[in-house]
Amino acid sequence: MARICILGAGSWGTALAVLLVGNGHTVTLWSHREEEVLAMQRTSANESKLPGVVLPREIRYSSQLKEAVKNQDLLVFAVPSKATRETAKKIKDLIPEDQKIVSVSKGIEEGTLYSQTQILEDVLKGALTAALSGPSHAEEVVRRIPTLVVAASKSHDLALLTQELFMNANFRVYISPDLLGVEIGGSLKNVIALAAGMSDGLGYGDNTKAALITRGIKEITRLAVAMGAKEDTLAGLSGIGDLIVTCQSMHSRNRMAGYYIGQGDSAQEAMDKVKMVVEGVYSARAARALGQRYGVDLPIIEQVNRVLFEQMDVRKAVLELMGREKKAELDHCSW
Numbered sequence: 001m002a003r004i005c006i007l008g009a010g011s012w013g014t015a016l017a018v019l020l021v022g023n024g025h026t027v028t029l030w031s032h033r034e035e036e037v038l039a040m041q042r043t044s045a046n047e048s049k050l051p052g053v054v055l056p057r058e059i060r061y062s063s064q065l066k067e068a069v070k071n072q073d074l075l076v077f078a079v080p081s082k083a084t085r086e087t088a089k090k091i092k093d094l095i096p097e098d099q100k101i102v103s104v105s106k107g108i109e110e111g112t113l114y115s116q117t118q119i120l121e122d123v124l125k126g127a128l129t130a131a132l133s134g135p136s137h138a139e140e141v142v143r144r145i146p147t148l149v150v151a152a153s154k155s156h157d158l159a160l161l162t163q164e165l166f167m168n169a170n171f172r173v174y175i176s177p178d179l180l181g182v183e184i185g186g187s188l189k190n191v192i193a194l195a196a197g198m199s200d201g202l203g204y205g206d207n208t209k210a211a212l213i214t215r216g217i218k219e220i221t222r223l224a225v226a227m228g229a230k231e232d233t234l235a236g237l238s239g240i241g242d243l244i245v246t247c248q249s250m251h252s253r254n255r256m257a258g259y260y261i262g263q264g265d266s267a268q269e270a271m272d273k274v275k276m277v278v279e280g281v282y283s284a285r286a287a288r289a290l291g292q293r294y295g296v297d298l299p300i301i302e303q304v305n306r307v308l309f310e311q312m313d314v315r316k317a318v319l320e321l322m323g324r325e326k327k328a329e330l331d332h333c334s335w
């Protein structure tokens with residue numbers, strides 16, 4: 001059994017603490033807020049993040065990074081993606097150089113356009129990193145609803161270790177060497193989910209949603225492959241799998257934010273209503289910039305950016321998408 005510290009006591013970090021303790025590991029859940037730690041200790045619950053869930057007594061809680069990350073076999077990074085770099089900097093001098101780290105956050109950093117494990121490797125030179133991703137809403141994982149995800153790492157050993165530590169009868173973990181593909185799939189699906197939510201907010205139907213999922217995965221795949229990822233990865237759990245769940249689920253924070261925007265709210269108003277982190281808003285600009293860097297056409301992602309940051313009316317965004325030049329469905333085809 002392993003000693004594991006989870007950094008970030010949001011809905012996902014907390015659900016994974018429940019899962020990992022259930023797997024028999026010694027788990028410390030770190031929150032950056034002392035009062036949250038005290039509340040979880042006192043009530044055995046994280047009411048604002050996972051309402052109604054009783055947290056097992058075996059979970060240890062800490063708001064002290066130094067004690068939380070000390071002597072851990074594995075660190076799990078579950079902070080919002082925009083907090084990954086600052087959190088990594090804070091633990092830099094507290095952990096061994098070859099610390100094993102699994103990132104479960106989904107997002108691309110604006111500015112550097114780095115994925116989560118690229119940020120970790122940038123700050124924590126020598127750290128061994130993996131990403132765990134796939135269709136896995138915390139609210140369902142914590143209720144032991146059968147869930148399948150993928151653990152990706154450049155290190156076969158770390159992929160295997162991640163699989164070993166996280167997998168149980170209700171949580172099936174595949175492994176993959178395509179770390180980039182898994183992280184791009186997990187991050188960019190959030191941007192498409194915002195579009196799916198906008199479609200719901202506008203009162204559009206299943207046809208529109210199916211079209212967004214289908215053409216959305218095409219965009220994500222085009223970009224990921226141009227960056228060096230494997231096409232198959234985007235047809236997998238951290239590609240189409242995660243895109244389907246996020247675009248359809250009542251639990252999805254990104255779909256819900258999109259819904260509010262479709263109903264007329266600004267991006268900020270929508271995020272305030274959702275209360276939890278809406279990663280797609282942060283990854284949208286990065287996705288657009290990656291498209292420009294790699295010369296890849298990303299029409300849905302482009303319109304999401306215009307709605308989020310350039311005050312474009314959502315209906316106009318849809319009209320423009322529908323009125324694009326006539327095309328063949330396949331990128332490369334001949335008769």
Ligand SMILES: NC(=O)C1=CN([C@@H]2O[C@H](COP(=O)(O)OP(=O)(O)OC[C@H]3O[C@@H](n4cnc5c(N)ncnc54)[C@H](OP(=O)(O)O)[C@@H]3O)[C@@H](O)[C@H]2O)C=CC1
Nearest residue numbers: 009010011012013032078081083105106136137138276277
């Ligand atoms: N929820 C889910 O089902 C899944 C989420 N993910 C990914 O996991 C990551 C975390 O998401 P999720 O748990 O849902 O987010 P939540 O919004 O539920 O929680 C985020 C947590 O991070 C804390 N936090 C905010 N800023 C910082 C900071 N600067 N340093 C440390 N902690 C901070 C928040 O604290 P405070 O309360 O003070 O704001 C809160 O406890 C995201 O990248 C998400 O995409 C991946 C798969 C499933």
Ligand SMILES: O=C(CO)COP(=O)(O)O
Nearest residue numbers: 134135136137252253254
């Ligand atoms: O990544 C997730 C599920 O796999 C969570 O998606 P949301 O952030 O949209 O809730």
